[in-house]
Each structure stands twice: as C-alpha cells, then as structure tokens.
Amino acid sequence: MQKIVLKARAKINLGLDVTGKREDGYHLVRMVMQSLKLYDRLEMCVIPEPEIRIRANLPFIPTDQTNLIWRAADLLRREFRIEEGISVDLNKRIPVAAGLAGGSADAAAALVGMNRLFHLRLSGEELMNRGVKIGADVPYCIMRGTALSEGIGEKLTELPPLPHCWILVAKPGISVSTKGVYIRLDEQKGWEHPDIDGMVRALEEGSLEGVTERLGNVLELVTVPEYPVIAKIKQTMMEKGAEGALMSGSGPTVYGIFREEAQARIACSAVRKSGAARQIYVTEPFQNRRTDA
Numbered sequence: 001m002q003k004i005v006l007k008a009r010a011k012i013n014l015g016l017d018v019t020g021k022r023e024d025g026y027h028l029v030r031m032v033m034q035s036l037k038l039y040d041r042l043e044m045c046v047i048p049e050p051e052i053r054i055r056a057n058l059p060f061i062p063t064d065q066t067n068l069i070w071r072a073a074d075l076l077r078r079e080f081r082i083e084e085g086i087s088v089d090l091n092k093r094i095p096v097a098a099g100l101a102g103g104s105a106d107a108a109a110a111l112v113g114m115n116r117l118f119h120l121r122l123s124g125e126e127l128m129n130r131g132v133k134i135g136a137d138v139p140y141c142i143m144r145g146t147a148l149s150e151g152i153g154e155k156l157t158e159l160p161p162l163p164h165c166w167i168l169v170a171k172p173g174i175s176v177s178t179k180g181v182y183i184r185l186d187e188q189k190g191w192e193h194p195d196i197d198g199m200v201r202a203l204e205e206g207s208l209e210g211v212t213e214r215l216g217n218v219l220e221l222v223t224v225p226e227y228p229v230i231a232k233i234k235q236t237m238m239e240k241g242a243e244g245a246l247m248s249g250s251g252p253t254v255y256g257i258f259r260e261e262a263q264a265r266i267a268c269s270a271v272r273k274s275g276a277a278r279q280i281y282v283t284e285p286f287q288n289r290r291t292d293a
C-alpha cells in the first residue's frame with residue numbers, strides 16, 4: 001500500500017485586524033500570515049475498508065468526526081465517490097487550541113494527501129476552495145509562506161518572505177475559544193487598527209524592523225485584560241531582546257521575533273523559568289509555498 005508523509009506547518013499572525021462582520025457572524029479580517037518550521041507529521045495510506053481511521057500520538061486529540069483531518073478526508077471522499085478508506089497517523093507537535101492553526105494545518109495536509117493518493121488532480125486553488133468549508137484558515141495553510149489574508153481568511157495574496165529571524169513561541173496553559181474571542185471583540189467600541197498596509201510595504205522592502213515595529217493583533221483587546229499571563233510573556237520576551245512580541249491569532253500563544261538564535265534561546269529559558277508557559281519552542285519562518293498540491 002502506498003504511504004505518504006506530509007508536514008503540516010504552524011502559522012503565526014504578524015498582523016491581525018478585523019474590519020467588519022458578515023451576516024453569518026464570521027468577521028472580515030486583514031491579516032499578515034507567516035508559516036513556521038514547527039510542524040505536525042501526518043502519515044497517510046489508502047485502506048480497502050470504507051473508513052477514515054485516525055490515530056494520534058496524544059490521548060486528548062479527537063480521532064473521530066470532530067478531527068479536522070476526518071472532515072477533510074470525508075469532504076473529498078464524498079465529492080469523488082471514493083470507495084476505499086484512508087488511514088492517518090498523526091504525530092502532533094504543534095500546541096493544540098493555541099492560535100497556531102494546528103488543526104487547520106492538519107486539514108490542509110489531509111486535503112493535499114487525499115489529492116495525491118487518489119490522483120484527484122485538483123489544483124492548489126481548487127483545494128483552497130474546498131478547504132474554507134472546513135475552516136477559515138485552511139486555504140492559507142494550503143498556500144503557506146508569507147501572505148496577506150482577507151475576506152474571512154480565504155482571499156489570499158502572496159507576499160515577499162519575512163526576512164530571516166528566529167521565532168520563540170510560548171503557549172500558556174490556558175484555553176481560549178476562537179469563536180468566543182471574536183464575539184467578545186464585537187463588544188468593543190472600536191479600536192486602533194494595526195498598520196497592515198505598512199507591514200506589507202516593509203515586507204516588500206525586506207525590512208525586518210519595518211515588520212516588527214508594526215506587529216499588532218486586535219484580538220489582544222479581548223484576551224490581554226482577561227489573561228495577564230499573555231502580557232507577562234510578551235514582557236519577558238521584550239526584556240530578553242525580542243524585536244517585537246505578539247499574541248498569535250485568538251491566542252493564547254505568544255511569539256517573539258529575534259535576530260539571533262542565541263537571544264531566542266536565552267528568552268526561551270527565561271519564559272520557562274518564569275513558569276508562564278510550558279510549551280515553548282524556538283523555531284524559524286518557513287518560506288516554501290506549496291507547489292505540489
């Protein structure tokens with residue numbers, strides 16, 4: 001049986017602005033997205049039984065229909081009337097419910113895997129159109145690299161790569177609901193919008209400083225007052241030499257951007273010592289777009 005291995009990359013939001021709301025409750029966003037080298041590993045193979053079988057290395061990851069991998073496989077199995085089943089072995093390394101799009105990245109990888117295993121010949125764009133039915137960030141997780149994300153997350157524009165740097169990600173041991181954070185943002189009277197256009201220009205100029213001085217995420221307006229640990233981690237990272245630090249997505253993960261690996265590692269030890277987070281990784285931007293959907 002043919003077996004394929006895929007890497008599902010985590011993402012961070014360098015910029016996240018909310019500009020409106022659709023009638024179905026989804027928010028209109030303007031986000032600068034960046035993939036990370038941090039990844040989950042998926043091993044996929046076709047099985048004769050008409051089932052979607054998922055196994056995961058961590059006990060708390062759902063392996064039933066609520067797993068986004070299951071939904072991705074089911075979507076293509078139904079559309080293409082595939083009779084065989086699929087087995088997926090998930091090795092999860094991306095912190096879960098963290099604002100790092102781990103589930104969306106897994107779903108994106110599963111779509112790509114199904115496309116290859118069953119020779120469906122769908123283009124990247126065709127996969128992205130299906131991906132958004134699973135989650136707003138799935139199309140971006142198919143594209144990867146540095147991108148501007150608009151609409152609810154499905155309108156994507158490729159951007160020049162983030163200049164090389166080191167990224168420290170730290171997830172505090174709290175859980176926040178993405179839906180809840182967006183709903184609570186609606187209670188805010190208005191907010192200062194992050195300079196997304198300026199960040200795009202900085203990327204075009206290849207200026208890391210231009211990016212780091214514009215890091216901004218309006219969802220922090222909801223989470224930072226409620227969870228002081230987020231501000232605490234940001235402060236520790238800044239004190240240890242980060243060029244900038246921000247919460248990713250709906251949180252609670254905080255990342256810091258460093259010019260040198262050694263600084264990132266010192267900051268990593270400081271965050272660990274402070275007890276503010278246990279899941280902490282030093283990683284780098286991942287810049288390869290998916291060319292082989």
Ligand SMILES: C[C@@](CO)(OP(=O)(O)O)[C@H](O)COP(=O)(O)OP(=O)(O)OC[C@H]1O[C@@H](n2ccc(N)nc2=O)[C@H](O)[C@@H]1O
Pocket residue numbers: 013016025026027028029031098099100101102104134135136137138151152153178179182248249250251
């Ligand atoms: C906040 C972000 C930023 O990149 O990332 P995460 O924190 O999830 O990583 C995304 O907008 C999350 O995208 P994703 O997690 O794929 O969203 P979905 O599963 O489609 O939606 C979860 C819930 O979030 C809300 N939602 C999501 C996206 C969006 N543009 N507007 C919304 O209001 C909806 O209430 C929805 O029910």
Ligand SMILES: Nc1ncnc2c1ncn2[C@@H]1O[C@H](COP(=O)(O)OP(=O)(O)O)[C@@H](O)[C@H]1O
Pocket residue numbers: 061062066067068069095096097098099100101102103104106107178249250251
């Ligand atoms: N493949 C998956 N990996 C992780 N979580 C998943 C997956 N499929 C479904 N989930 C569920 O989705 C929730 C959010 O997961 P995740 O994608 O890691 O969050 P976020 O979008 O905030 O990064 C989890 O609590 C989990 O129950």
